[in-house]
Amino acid sequence: MTKYSALLSIVTVAFAAANLSANAPEGYVLEWSDEFDYVGAPNPEFWTHEVGAGGWGNNEVQVYTDSLDNSRVENGNLVIEVHQVDGGRVPGYTSARLITREKAQWKYGRMEIRAKLPSETGTWPAIWMLGADRLYGNGGWPDNGEIDIMEHVGYEEDPLYLDLVGNPEVPNIHGTAHLGRTSFIRSDGGVGSNGDGDSTYLSDASTEFHTYAINWTEDLIEWEVDGIKYFSLELPTFRVPPPQPLYYYWPFDQRFFMILNVAVGGRWGGNFSTGSFPSSPYGRGIDDNGVWPQRMEVDYVRVYKKDEPPEATPVPGRILATDLDHSDGILIVQSGVPELPHNLVNIDPDDSAEFAITVPQAGAYMVHATVATPNNSRLLSLSVPDSGDSTPAIELPNTGSYDTWQSVELGEINLMEGLNTLTMTTSTGGFTIAAFDVSEGEGSVWKGLNIDAFGNAQTNSWLGQININAAPWIYSYQFEDYIFMPVALEDTFSADNQWIFIPR
Numbered sequence: 001m002t003k004y005s006a007l008l009s010i011v012t013v014a015f016a017a018a019n020l021s022a023n024a025p026e027g028y029v030l031e032w033s034d035e036f037d038y039v040g041a042p043n044p045e046f047w048t049h050e051v052g053a054g055g056w057g058n059n060e061v062q063v064y065t066d067s068l069d070n071s072r073v074e075n076g077n078l079v080i081e082v083h084q085v086d087g088g089r090v091p092g093y094t095s096a097r098l099i100t101r102e103k104a105q106w107k108y109g110r111m112e113i114r115a116k117l118p119s120e121t122g123t124w125p126a127i128w129m130l131g132a133d134r135l136y137g138n139g140g141w142p143d144n145g146e147i148d149i150m151e152h153v154g155y156e157e158d159p160l161y162l163d164l165v166g167n168p169e170v171p172n173i174h175g176t177a178h179l180g181r182t183s184f185i186r187s188d189g190g191v192g193s194n195g196d197g198d199s200t201y202l203s204d205a206s207t208e209f210h211t212y213a214i215n216w217t218e219d220l221i222e223w224e225v226d227g228i229k230y231f232s233l234e235l236p237t238f239r240v241p242p243p244q245p246l247y248y249y250w251p252f253d254q255r256f257f258m259i260l261n262v263a264v265g266g267r268w269g270g271n272f273s274t275g276s277f278p279s280s281p282y283g284r285g286i287d288d289n290g291v292w293p294q295r296m297e298v299d300y301v302r303v304y305k306k307d308e309p310p311e312a313t314p315v316p317g318r319i320l321a322t323d324l325d326h327s328d329g330i331l332i333v334q335s336g337v338p339e340l341p342h343n344l345v346n347i348d349p350d351d352s353a354e355f356a357i358t359v360p361q362a363g364a365y366m367v368h369a370t371v372a373t374p375n376n377s378r379l380l381s382l383s384v385p386d387s388g389d390s391t392p393a394i395e396l397p398n399t400g401s402y403d404t405w406q407s408v409e410l411g412e413i414n415l416m417e418g419l420n421t422l423t424m425t426t427s428t429g430g431f432t433i434a435a436f437d438v439s440e441g442e443g444s445v446w447k448g449l450n451i452d453a454f455g456n457a458q459t460n461s462w463l464g465q466i467n468i469n470a471a472p473w474i475y476s477y478q479f480e481d482y483i484f485m486p487v488a489l490e491d492t493f494s495a496d497n498q499w500i501f502i503p504r
Contacts, residue, residue, distance in 0.1 A: 102331065
């Protein structure tokens with residue numbers, strides 16, 4: 001019974017994934033999703049709780065926790081639930097804030113979330129994104145951007161507020177981008193941002209599920225509700241003097257991570273205050289006598305990517321940290337070195353990083369890495385699934401600090417003509433990388449050879465003797481029989497003058 005159940009679960013998951021890909025928007029394929037088809041705490045492989053109080057930069061009054069009371073998966077939905085505690089006195093409320101940083105982060109694509117929102121005055125649910133790699137300016141907000149896929153404030157559904165503004169259909173779904181261009185210095189000395197965005201109206205945002213999405217490319221972000229676009233932001237072609245760096249106008253060319261949360265009060269969520277609502281030390285409008293708990297329910301979070309080849313770095317040449325194509329945990333930060341402005345950090349044991357590269361001619365290429373580490377016995381290796389080749393794990397020198405750089409030879413690796421994926425792996429972590437330098441290898445025997453779909457070099461000739469410098473295996477073709485035999489490095493082999501070889 002157990003075996004059949006397990007098999008059924010695997011088949012069901014595989015079918016569901018295939019179905020999601022089949023239903024992807026035209027021109028996209030599914031890259032990542034959480035369908036919340038489980039029960040209990042949010043999947044720790046996808047989500048991290050940010051916990052604590054302190055206002056979160058907005059004078060919010062809630063305390064974020066990792067308690068199941070505040071965040072859990074049930075009935076096929078993620079539930080983020082706000083609880084009133086201690087009669088609503090400050091802090092008075094608990095909630096949850098979930099992020100994907102260091103677990104899933106994306107550069108461009110379609111982000112789509114189906115959700116139902118809370119409604120009580122004082123609630124401030126948000127589905128949004130922040131720059132994961134902190135590449136620009138102050139290394140934080142707003143220089144590295146913010147994309148608010150959806151924000152909603154509960155008081156916009158309050159009859160008192162609607163009477164005050166004289167409009168029963170106040171736009172209550174907000175999509176916004178925050179960046180250097182929209183920032184200002186607040187009266188308290190902090191940095192604020194008015195953002196660049198727009199709003200739309202939903203009469204049933206708190207009673208029905210709706211689909212909130214952005215389509216994000218290198219020069220355009222579009223906001224949608226239920227497939228209807230209501231705002232777009234383009235990379236500006238004209239910059240108002242005085243000159244500012246490009247990120248001041250468009251920091252949206254780096255990886256971003258997802259955030260789901262429900263705040264209480266704050267500069268926006270609690271901005272409506274009347275005599276009907278008890279005041280708080282923040283002077284913000286929260287209906288402490290309202291209906292609590294309040295919840296945001298999320299049916300799914302899906303990220304689609306364009307169904308096209310990735311941006312690839314040409315080699316021979318230098319592969320920079322910002323050329324990183326995929327890695328969930330590894331981050332990119334500013335290094336302070338002009339010729340190597342960024343480096344990869346947060347490299348832990350068993351982490352990997354993928355770089356898309358394009359190669360003019362198949363052959364062996366030498367790779368050097370610019371690394372820094374204050375640790376001993378740090379290991380790094382490279383592999384290329386396209387050719388099946390890899391380098392042995394190289395022990396990195398202790399450079400004395402994470403800011404003292406040294407170039408380390410990783411060895412030669414065989415690349416196929418065209419698009420390749422260069423994959424860095426480590427069993428140790430504990431180092432940083434600023435760049436890989438790829439140059440033509442010396443004495444390559446692959447140049448000009450045809451490479452089959454399995455990464456084998458077709459020589460179309462018989463060889464008498466072969467020297468294997470860095471490959472742990474050699475195939476032998478002899479008397480119409482294939483022989484697969486392990487060999488030691490740097491050994492020389494001959495067998496009846498009838499060896500054909502891969503690689504090198």
